[in-house]
Amino acid sequence: MKSLLIVLLVFSFLSLSFMTLKDLKDADELYERINALSYKEFARAPGWGERSRATIPHQEGQEIYVDIYINDVILEALEANEPLEEWPVGSLLVKDTYVNGEYTSVGANEKRKDGWVIMQWNADGVAEFAGKPKVCWNCHKIGDDMVRAFRFPQYQDSK
Numbered sequence: 001m002k003s004l005l006i007v008l009l010v011f012s013f014l015s016l017s018f019m020t021l022k023d024l025k026d027a028d029e030l031y032e033r034i035n036a037l038s039y040k041e042f043a044r045a046p047g048w049g050e051r052s053r054a055t056i057p058h059q060e061g062q063e064i065y066v067d068i069y070i071n072d073v074i075l076e077a078l079e080a081n082e083p084l085e086e087w088p089v090g091s092l093l094v095k096d097t098y099v100n101g102e103y104t105s106v107g108a109n110e111k112r113k114d115g116w117v118i119m120q121w122n123a124d125g126v127a128e129f130a131g132k133p134k135v136c137w138n139c140h141k142i143g144d145d146m147v148r149a150f151r152f153p154q155y156q157d158s159k
């Protein structure tokens, strides 16, 4: 019983060290919101018209497939077809991930007044990464204003 308590304590400290309670609350709120918005009915990201093989590095023996959805804000920015240097505030992108055919996680990035957040939940909707996690951030910051699946309108032809 005592050792279980210690394990639980260590575990909660470890999880708090990379996600603050505020991040967790924010993650729960965003998860509820993307579902309330029925994100699976959003438009598909350009170049990702259907479930497709992810380009992110795969582990051996893993097949990763993704569905990538974009909200109206980003869709309108793409349709306006004007050169952009950043995506508008309110842009929301959601990605469902399937590993070897099994639904494993959902991720989202959202552009807010104070910048991007990038989050990930497991298949049960439990937050795994929230706020501005370094592991996600470092890879996404090389995209066009944090977006990796497609480029700004002026580069759409040179994808």
Ligand code: HEC
Pocket (backbone or CB within 6 Å): 053, 054, 055, 056, 057, 066, 068, 093, 094, 095, 107, 108, 109, 118, 119, 120, 129, 133, 135, 136, 137, 139, 140, 143, 146, 147, 148, 149, 150
């Ligand atoms: C190794 C680099 C890398 C890391 C690390 C990474 N991503 Fe991505 N992400 C990509 C790429 C590349 C795409 C475009 C889809 C593809 O090619 O598989 C993408 C696409 C996405 C998308 C769809 C919108 C977009 O920006 O294109 C979301 C949402 C997303 N990632 C969330 C996350 C989250 C959350 C994490 C951290 C848990 C994360 N990513 C970590 C490379 C990465």
